[in-house]
Amino acid sequence: MRLLVTGGAGFIGANFVHQTVTTRPGVQVTVLDKLTYAGNRSSLDPIADRIEFVHGDIADAALVERLVGGVDAVVHFAAESHNDNSLADPWPFVQTNIVGTYSLLQAVRKHQVRYHHISTDEVYGDLELDDPSAFTEATPYNPSSPYSASKASSDMLVRAWVRSFGVRATISNCSNNYGPYQHVEKFIPRQITNLIDGVRPRLYGSGHQVRDWIHVDDHNSAVWEILERGRIGRTYLIGAQGERDNKSVVQLILEAFGRPADDFDHVTDRPGHDLRYAIDSSLLRTELGWTPRYSDFRTGLAATVQWYRDNENWWRPQKAATENAYAAAGEKVL
Ligand code: NAD
Ligand code: DAU
Numbered sequence: 001m002r003l004l005v006t007g008g009a010g011f012i013g014a015n016f017v018h019q020t021v022t023t024r025p026g027v028q029v030t031v032l033d034k035l036t037y038a039g040n041r042s043s044l045d046p047i048a049d050r051i052e053f054v055h056g057d058i059a060d061a062a063l064v065e066r067l068v069g070g071v072d073a074v075v076h077f078a079a080e081s082h083n084d085n086s087l088a089d090p091w092p093f094v095q096t097n098i099v100g101t102y103s104l105l106q107a108v109r110k111h112q113v114r115y116h117h118i119s120t121d122e123v124y125g126d127l128e129l130d131d132p133s134a135f136t137e138a139t140p141y142n143p144s145s146p147y148s149a150s151k152a153s154s155d156m157l158v159r160a161w162v163r164s165f166g167v168r169a170t171i172s173n174c175s176n177n178y179g180p181y182q183h184v185e186k187f188i189p190r191q192i193t194n195l196i197d198g199v200r201p202r203l204y205g206s207g208h209q210v211r212d213w214i215h216v217d218d219h220n221s222a223v224w225e226i227l228e229r230g231r232i233g234r235t236y237l238i239g240a241q242g243e244r245d246n247k248s249v250v251q252l253i254l255e256a257f258g259r260p261a262d263d264f265d266h267v268t269d270r271p272g273h274d275l276r277y278a279i280d281s282s283l284l285r286t287e288l289g290w291t292p293r294y295s296d297f298r299t300g301l302a303a304t305v306q307w308y309r310d311n312e313n314w315w316r317p318q319k320a321a322t323e324n325a326y327a328a329a330g331e332k333v334l
Contacts, residue, residue, distance in 0.1 A: 002028045002071040006058050007078030009033040011182040014043035016220040021050045032056055032067055043181045058100035068107035073114040076104055082185055083147045087271055088329055090146035097150035105161045115169040116227050117158045122148035123173060126274035134278035137235045144272050162233045170230040172223060174238035175279045179216035180307040184315050185322045191250055192308045193319055195257045205269030207247035210276040214240040215294035225288045239279025240292035252298060256305045266334040
């Protein structure tokens, strides 16, 4: 199989490419990545001689059409992915997440290439903290932020290209990922690298918000199941029953550093902050037989802490600029 992976220099895409060359050595991988602030070519260094890398934009229709014409399938990870950035400047989210997806859809339509679209549980909005229910494939879309609205828009384009043009596409909506190679702007790597630098972790607002954590390798094994055996036109939710509130995640990270459980700061809350996400992944489990491998969050988190300790060269160049951006956006200790 010849596979085009967009966003393969980002967090989940890079882990997907690593997993693919390891578990499916017969697959020829081409990565298309714009190398925005979030893309890091060095994430692919250990496997650089086993893949082709193309530096370019998914919204570049001519480039995309040429690349898609030479493959059997596309897995589309590339996106602007950070909610806080979408509040500061929504435009890149509209351009990459909506126009970029349009450009890929037109190319897979023309060349009749199988397409898998990576999306997020945030398209469903949020749940109340005391609501016992979870998102399913039937939950109505109700996005809150410019980021999640742009992802919801891109999902709708995919559904329309399936129905109107017969594109052979599947969609997956996954919950919050953790693991190696995640940018230090995101919650878990930010707190780990703060602690390495002797800075207290920073919780937005109350810290009672809940996210449903999944190890990135489990997300990517599910993507492979869907790509190989998923039903065309279907949406699959991916989640590993990893619900935790933000405060308890910070306390587990503090524990890994041998620090007291109250050694953190509350800072300015995110505007429109979603309260709780929770995934019901029954369809994926029953129809495709997928199960996650990382059932113990504490163990997976400890391994992630160790990865950031061992790979300071990878994250250090982004750390100061990331913290400066948070300060410039007005983040203050409460
Ligand atoms: P990321 O920000 O770490 O990586 C995004 C990658 O896309 C970067 O390498 C960047 O250079 C590239 N990119 C951005 N704009 C581009 C463009 N116009 N053309 C080509 N490449 C471009 O993101 P991530 O966390 O790895 O997320 C990957 C995908 O998974 C996204 O679609 C995101 O919505 C989705 N997702 C993420 C999570 C999560 O927890 N991180 C959960 C569910 C779904
Ligand atoms: O649910 C899937 C989504 O998960 C993906 O679609 C997004 O691409 C991904 O970024 C993630 O979105 P979140 O907004 O949930 O992730 P983030 O890491 O930014 O924040 C996780 C939680 O932690 C959220 O409730 C905000 C909070 N937070 C975040 C930061 C950076 C803090 O309390 N302190 C922080 O410093």
